[in-house]
Amino acid sequence: MTTTVKDMRPTPKAGLLDIAAYVPGKEHAPGVAKVYKLSSNETPLGASKQAIDAYRAAAERLEIYPDGQATALKKAIADVHGLNADNILCGNGSDELLGLLCQTYLSPGDKAIYTEHGFMVYKIYIMAAGATPVVAKENNERAEVDAILSAVTPHTKIVFLANPNNPTGTYLPFEEVRRLHAGLPKNVLLVLDAAYAEYVRRNDYEAGVELVSSCENVVMTRTFSKIHGLAALRIGWMFAPAHVIDAVNRIRGPFNLNSAAIVAGAAAIRDRAHVDQAVAFNEKWLPWLTEQLTALGLRVTPSVGNFVLVHFPDNAAKSAEKADAYLTSKGYILRRVTGYGFPNALRLTIGSEEANRGVVAALSEFLK
Ligand SMILES: *Cc1c(COP(=O)(O)O)cnc(C)c1O
Numbered sequence: 050m051t052t053t054v055k056d057m058r059p060t061p062k063a064g065l066l067d068i069a070a071y072v073p074g075k076e077h078a079p080g081v082a083k084v085y086k087l088s089s090n091e092t093p094l095g096a097s098k099q100a101i102d103a104y105r106a107a108a109e110r111l112e113i114y115p116d117g118q119a120t121a122l123k124k125a126i127a128d129v130h131g132l133n134a135d136n137i138l139c140g141n142g143s144d145e146l147l148g149l150l151c152q153t154y155l156s157p158g159d160k161a162i163y164t165e166h167g168f169m170v171y172k173i174y175i176m177a178a179g180a181t182p183v184v185a186k187e188n189n190e191r192a193e194v195d196a197i198l199s200a201v202t203p204h205t206k207i208v209f210l211a212n213p214n215n216p217t218g219t220y221l222p223f224e225e226v227r228r229l230h231a232g233l234p235k236n237v238l239l240v241l242d243a244a245y246a247e248y249v250r251r252n253d254y255e256a257g258v259e260l261v262s263s264c265e266n267v268v269m270t271r272t273f274s275k276i277h278g279l280a281a282l283r284i285g286w287m288f289a290p291a292h293v294i295d296a297v298n299r300i301r302g303p304f305n306l307n308s309a310a311i312v313a314g315a316a317a318i319r320d321r322a323h324v325d326q327a328v329a330f331n332e333k334w335l336p337w338l339t340e341q342l343t344a345l346g347l348r349v350t351p352s353v354g355n356f357v358l359v360h361f362p363d364n365a366a367k368s369a370e371k372a373d374a375y376l377t378s379k380g381y382i383l384r385r386v387t388g389y390g391f392p393n394a395l396r397l398t399i400g401s402e403e404a405n406r407g408v409v410a411a412l413s414e415f416l417k
Contacts (some may be wrong), residue, residue, distance in 0.1 A: 062327060062331040064159075068176045071169060072166070074384045081380040088384040089280070090215065090245075090356050093192040093401040094327050096278040100317035104282070113190040115308040117329035122306065125315035126286055132258065139314075140296050141305045143244060143272040143285025147209070148174040149297050150287075152270065154206050154238055161207040162200050162364070166217050166389050168242065171209040181207070190350050190358070191219040198232040208233060211242040212257075213249060216386045217397040218352025222253035228266060230260060241269045244356040247276040247324060248331050261288050268293055275355060276327050277317040282310040331355050336401045341409045342397075345416055358386065362393045369393045375415045381408045 064105040120137040127134035140146035147170055155161055157179035163171040165187040167317035172397065175182045183205070185196040192210060201208075204214030210229070215218040221229075230239055241257035268289040274280035287298075306314075318324070336356055339349050346358040369385065375397055376383055381404070384396040397408065 050121065062179070064176060064179060068173055069204070069388075071173060072388070075377070075382050076098075078380050078382055081378065084380045084382060085400055085407065086382050087398040087404060087408065088382045090275055090395070091280055092160060092327055092355065092396045093399070094275060094278060094311070094323070094330060095138040097317045097320035099320050099323075100277070100279060100313040101309060103312040103316040104309045107312050110308065113308065115304045115306060117303045117400070119297050120310050121190045121283070122314045123146060124288075126319050128257070129318050130288075132288055136261075136288055136291060136294060138287050138297055139291065139311075140285040140287070140300075140301070141310075142274060142283040143242065143287070144269045145168055145301075145305060146270050146285050146287045146297075147171065147240070147242070148177065149301055150207065150238065150240060150293075151175055151178040151180070152300055153165065153293075154294050158204065159206045160202065160204045161209065162197055163209040164197065164211075166190060166211065166214065166216070166391070168211045168215050169267040169376065169388060175207075179388070187217075189219075189296075190217045192221055192357075194221070194225050194229045194232070195390045197229060201233065201237065205234075207240060209237045209240045209242060211244070212254075213242065213245045213354045214359050215348050215354065216356070216384065216391070217390050218245075218354040218356055218358055219350060219352050220249060220251070220254055222251075223255040224253065226255070226257065233266070235266055239265060239267045242265065244272045245273055246271065247328060248355050249353045250328070251353060258288060261290065265290050265292065271285045272348070273314050274318060276324055277314070278327075279313060279317055281306075282313055284310045284314040312383055320403065323359050324397070331399055334402070334405050338397070338399060338405055338409070342412065345378045345409070345413055345417075347412070356398045358391065358394050358395055358396050359383075361395075369395050372412065372415055376410045376411055381411055383408075 123134045123137045151174040155178035159180040161175040162183045172182045185200045243256035246256035271286035272286045330355040
């Protein structure tokens, strides 16, 4: 047997180096005085004042371990949403929960499905669990139930559906989600990632509470990073059947939420006025941006979230790449979405009034 240099150092497990690391939204525009970060779907309203106060108060007790059960946070979520706290599990961002679900249900040889333009984090966690990602085609930049169902095989263990999806902003009406669930084998876990649920103002939308409550194979994940404005603290939660909570609880970090996150999250979700304000703000500026960008001749995917996917012309001089460089030079940072199958589009977060007006003006200039 020959020993190579490669054998003389630790080697990551099979398949791990095939994973492409997640690339977060850009933050900087070098040399520009004022920067508007519109690349990560953060709220322009900031966090609730009560949440910030609770965070500050937590600084007085930094020597004490956090409550490993995140009791105060689960109780606040349960109160506000009318749920049983026993069916809630919190995570260090919903990203952590998505990863834990993969570690819990996927083994090498298993498969998990997500959709063509679906959130990229799924693929990373599926592969990290040693399983195989399977991509179901979308139709018109929207998840398609029949395509997902026809991708199911006896090896399928999880189906991930971001509803609404990022980066498209499109959603599946609840009848469609129900039809998807009805077509899945009972041993397949349906994960409804409802990160943007609070923003959706559609009568035919539901985040998934009812389906989770009545089925053994559905989980809904939520986040404090978007409408609650607590992305920096990393707080997510899932609502799930008791057997799923029990299984995931066995492998999560015993103190996966820090104390500041627990108290700030509880204060944030109880501050309904702040949430209502964020919804009202989005209700005003989402249609405004969509109309303005459309009037500039850009195609905008109809969105129900706090962001829009903006498509650029075929003209190489006016491409998404060129627009991105131009906007960055003016201080407007948007998100490239090539990795999501949109090489000629940018994702734009609904920002402050100043940011929204400024980005439209800059794009108008760019397109001249
Ligand atoms: C932002 C986002 C999340 C939230 O991630 P956190 O880890 O909770 O910050 C989850 N899913 C989708 C689709 C998102 O866009």
